[in-house]
Amino acid sequence: MTRPDIALLTDHYELTMVSAALRDGTAERQCVFEVFARRLPPGRRYGVVAGTGRLLDLVREFRFTPEEIEFLQRTGVVDEPTATWLADYEFTGEISGYAEGELFFPGSPILTIAGTFAECVVLETLILSVLNHDCAVAVAAARMVTAARGRPIIEMGSRRTHEEAAVAAARAAYLAGFAFTSNLAAGHRYGIPTAGTAAHAFTLLHQDEPAAFAAQVAALGKQTTLLVDTYDISQGIRNAIEVAGPALRAVRIDSGDLSVLAQQSRDLLDSLGATDTKIIVSGDLDEYAIAALAAEPVDIYGAGTAVVVGSGAPTAGLVYKLVEVDGRPVVKRSENKATVGGRKTAVRRHKPTGTATEEIVVSQGTVDPAPHDRPLQRVFVRDGRVVPDVPTLEQSRDHLRQCLISIPWEGLKLSSGDPAIPLTVIPARA
Amino acid sequence: MTRPDIALLTDHYELTMVSAALRDGTAERQCVFEVFARRLPPGRRYGVVAGTGRLLDLVREFRFTPEEIEFLQRTGVVDEPTATWLADYEFTGEISGYAEGELFFPGSPILTIAGTFAECVVLETLILSVLNHDCAVAVAAARMVTAARGRPIIEMGSRRTHEEAAVAAARAAYLAGFAFTSNLAAGHRYGIPTAGTAAHAFTLLHQDEPAAFAAQVAALGKQTTLLVDTYDISQGIRNAIEVAGPALRAVRIDSGDLSVLAQQSRDLLDSLGATDTKIIVSGDLDEYAIAALAAEPVDIYGAGTAVVVGSGAPTAGLVYKLVEVDGRPVVKRSENKATVGGRKTAVRRHKPTGTATEEIVVSQGTVDPAPHDRPLQRVFVRDGRVVPDVPTLEQSRDHLRQCLISIPWEGLKLSSGDPAIPLTVIPARA
Known part of the structure; x- marks a missing residue:
């Protein structure tokens, strides 16, 4: 099913950043971006990952047509070298993350995008639009x-x-x-x-x-x-x-x-x-x-x-942040938005009974294993190609049902309260 | 710009109603549907009509393809006679209403759709989707x-x-x-x-x-x-x-x-x-x-x-109601939702200074004219064809600016309160 101007479902500044980065050579730096929520909307005790399957279909078709590039040049959004780069654009990197139907909490790295700065940054707006909308509806529905x-x-x-x-x-x-x-x-x-x-x-x-x-x-x-x-x-x-x-x-x-x-x-x-x-x-x-x-x-x-409309929370509050450049963790240092740099690995820890107890997120390393840990990330796109075994909608539906059974029962209460399980972020070792 | 499956952006029940109405001959009854809001969202003193231009583009392309009809038959949504009817579907009636950028209030008939029952009812979902979304955003933005x-x-x-x-x-x-x-x-x-x-x-x-x-x-x-x-x-x-x-x-x-x-x-x-x-x-x-x-x-x-997200009100609360069948006013009689049947005509009344004082809505008749009245409705689609002089986006933008100048200044306050001007509905003379 072909949709119009998919690649223009993008904020202007993604392309001006590409222009500037192409000019000074930083466009090719290897980067890692992560999608996560700083907090859950009021009243929510968990988030639900939704939209990934829809997103992968869009990423597969994400190309700039000659007519669209002409529009971008005519309106002064991009210069000639950027126009040339856009004409060849195709994402060649890696996308991994939480499966659809997985639960998430503040700080969960639900999607990780790795590739050159330029190829990753142009996907920011579309990725956030899809996930912020679909996750907001999914948790209200759950x-x-x-x-x-x-x-x-x-x-x-x-x-x-x-x-x-x-x-x-x-x-x-x-x-x-x-x-x-x-x-x-x-x-x-x-x-x-x-x-x-x-x-x-x-x-x-x-x-x-x-x-x-x-x-x-x-x-x-x-x-x-x-x-x-x-x-x-x-x-x-x-x-x-x-x-x-x-x-x-x-x-x-x-x-x-x-x-x-x-x-x-x-x-x-x-x-x-x-x-x-x-x-x-x-x-x-x-x-x-x-x-x-x-x-x-x-x-x-x-x-x-x-x-x-997400029952009071029409958007999921997910952000898309650059966390690593050429293997070096990076982080914005503004007040009240302290986050941990570096590519994250996430597991969910469980009791022997299967009840989830904690989510562990490690920056630039692996989680020290414990029994009943479940890795939360899987690869969706490798070398720019969507992998063949992306879960179906029915599988994702079953997965969410299992996830909701696994959290402590307080986590299912409708009233406001803490996230259903705590999340611990372990920063990169210096 | 062609979009996929526009005619399927429709609730299942619109087509089961068509099926049943085709079978008993009521599908061809001449009907009038109106779009209006029963109330404004909390805190709003006016509504802003938005989306009509976008809607007209969609109505122009609203057709059922053979593949879509095959889907509807295979899944049991429609029977054979309905499938045949859908294959020839093309709206042939009239659509009129408030211009984009116009203000509206509870009870304003912002869009009127006239034609056979079947041809009008299949447009319900799409019309409401477009207007409920765009109007919600427009008023927050205003x-x-x-x-x-x-x-x-x-x-x-x-x-x-x-x-x-x-x-x-x-x-x-x-x-x-x-x-x-x-x-x-x-x-x-x-x-x-x-x-x-x-x-x-x-x-x-x-x-x-x-x-x-x-x-x-x-x-x-x-x-x-x-x-x-x-x-x-x-x-x-x-x-x-x-x-x-x-x-x-x-x-x-x-x-x-x-x-x-x-x-x-x-x-x-x-x-x-x-x-x-x-x-x-x-x-x-x-x-x-x-x-x-x-x-x-x-x-x-x-x-x-x-x-x-419409700043707290992500949907405009617009409904699409059958108000007239073969010239006879009809109205649902459930408690708390009393509305007036019959096709409405609306004017906005002004002081000589240009300040709006009242909106008058008459059912099945015309408004007794007063100086400085402004008719609020215009024809957008006649005999199924979009008229050539639909206002442009820039014209609509100017129109809203003028409308906001015309309402009493209290109507522009951000705090909660009554609608900026009262609306009076005059029922049809018996």
């Missing part, structure tokens, strides 16, 4: 999945976010354990199961609610979901069972006090003999609203706005 | 522009949001009065001026800060911006002027207490004779932080995260 306690969730937030962000959000939510998405492009591109039946407009289109329900059942069968809250919910449920019979698959309620309505609707459905008809609730659900419905007879949740 | 009191702002948030949302955000911010964007694709696609020079990585790449500054000045000249906070800001400024001389265009500070640092930096620059060297500040600036810097000697602001 918290909702935890709150739903095994009940399926349908992602239906496409209309609340940018049309392409919607597709990426559907992917991140599925990775995090959502069961379905409403977004057809997410089904098309990533094979994610899609779901959906009807909106209030379909009921309004008809003479009355029974007519609308009859039309829907005629077209989609009884294994469909009837939206019962266009007028009066109790009457809507009666109409639904009248039209479809007690074998109706589900009713959906999209407004009102969902805890009260869920119980009333269950009682009414049962009294009509529709004991197997499921109840789907939607309408501004976030992880807290989902948790609050745990005791109610809800079968399936629909989550929209909150998941696609 | 509030920052007001707070900046004439000082230019550079949009530099691409890395904090989805890579395609970044381009749309740059466009919305420019519409709202930002002077530049860092996003090259926004320059390429929309002709928005781009800006950027160097990141901390460029300084770290070099042996020391003077070497980095010398390299940058050699490549980009003295009309560049040197980033002075990699190590020590005062020494950074001394190094900058040492290398570039007092004709240096600007220094940038990206961390620390910006109000203190701006004044210290101004004093230091002046003492070094660099009285014309400008000061650019950046680093987690939102409208409140910008307002707090009003008294400091800042020349240019760089805004990133806050603008692209």
Whole structure:
């Protein structure tokens, strides 16, 4: 699938830095950049790596076309030597990092990019855009999945976010354990199961609610979901069972006090003999609203706005920092942003029971091994080529499920608190 | 510029509704849908219409390819008759609404889509995605522009949001009065001026800060911006002027207490004779932080995260509602969501001085005219064709500037409060 001007999804300054570095010869210095979060957004106890698979597809196609280079020259962004360099641009270095679905914490080196300064720096903006967005959605979605306690969730937030962000959000939510998405492009591109039946407009289109329900059942069968809250919910449920019979698959309620309505609707459905008809609730659900419905007879949740906008934290706070130049650790020394230079190696330490206890990050060295350590980094791109065994979306989804089982149970609480496990950074030995 | 699977940027249920409506003959009923916000996000006193131009480009290309239709059939989303209908799909109706750059309030009918039920309903998701995103960014950006009191702002948030949302955000911010964007694709696609020079990585790449500054000045000249906070800001400024001389265009500070640092930096620059060297500040600036810097000697602001994520309100809360079927007003009757059915006409009422006083919205009729009324709707698509005189981005930018001048000054306050002007809805005469 070819997308337009991928290589221009880039900040102007990446190319002016390339210009200046080509001119003084520093462009060819071997560099290591790392992607990490200095802190987690308020209320988060872990991060979820998401977007890597999507990113690798984009890196594979990241080239500057002649027309794009002409634009960059005409607008004075780059000079002639840089234009020549861009025309041949192809990433030839190495990208490694945490697998999709892995958890991360402040300081986790979730992606490492190694190559010449110039070839690495031009990827900065795109890498951060993809990861900051997808990780923000994935962790919000993971918290909702935890709150739903095994009940399926349908992602239906496409209309609340940018049309392409919607597709990426559907992917991140599925990775995090959502069961379905409403977004057809997410089904098309990533094979994610899609779901959906009807909106209030379909009921309004008809003479009355029974007519609308009859039309829907005629077209989609009884294994469909009837939206019962266009007028009066109790009457809507009666109409639904009248039209479809007690074998109706589900009713959906999209407004009102969902805890009260869920119980009333269950009682009414049962009294009509529709004991197997499921109840789907939607309408501004976030992880807290989902948790609050745990005791109610809800079968399936629909989550929209909150998941696609990261439920209060729409960006993951990931940064892309130069940590090594020609083998020498480098670090910016501004106040409050002290970080450790040098290329990092990361492992997660576990109890014999499998419970994670700590993440250990070593700069320019290897971690002294302990039993039950799990290395967190793998190679995604070697010599500029994406390796063949990048995990699939389904594998990443399974991986996250395992990771969430492995952290101490306090780490899954929705309330604010410390990161689920501590992270220790061991600086390079001098 | 061709984009992949535009017509699949659509919720599953839009197509199941088409299926059911084709089957019972209601698909051909003449319908009117309207896009409006039930309320403004917390703290907002007005909304800004943005994204319409981008949307019209997408609607123009909205077609289902054979491969996409095959996908929809294979996955059971649509049946054979619907597949046939999709293959011929092309919007043939009318789209009208508020111009880009126009203000809106709760209940303003910012977009009206008229045509058959089926042809209108399939556009719902895409229309809402584009407008909810772009309007959310535009209003956040407009509030920052007001707070900046004439000082230019550079949009530099691409890395904090989805890579395609970044381009749309740059466009919305420019519409709202930002002077530049860092996003090259926004320059390429929309002709928005781009800006950027160097990141901390460029300084770290070099042996020391003077070497980095010398390299940058050699490549980009003295009309560049040197980033002075990699190590020590005062020494950074001394190094900058040492290398570039007092004709240096600007220094940038990206961390620390910006109000203190701006004044210290101004004093230091002046003492070094660099009285014309400008000061650019950046680093987690939102409208409140910008307002707090009003008294400091800042020349240019760089805004990133806050603008692209809508500064606390990442989605505009716009909905797409069926309001008329075959000339008959329709309305959903669920509690707390009472809205008025029927196609609306909207005007903004003004004092003779030009100050806006009220927005009047009439259902199924025309507004009784008053002097200084301004009609708010125009036709964008007639008989399925985009009209030739859609305002340009520059015209929309000017229009917003005029609109913001026209509202009472209280409406521009950053604090929470009522909408800048009241909106009155006059229901259809029975």
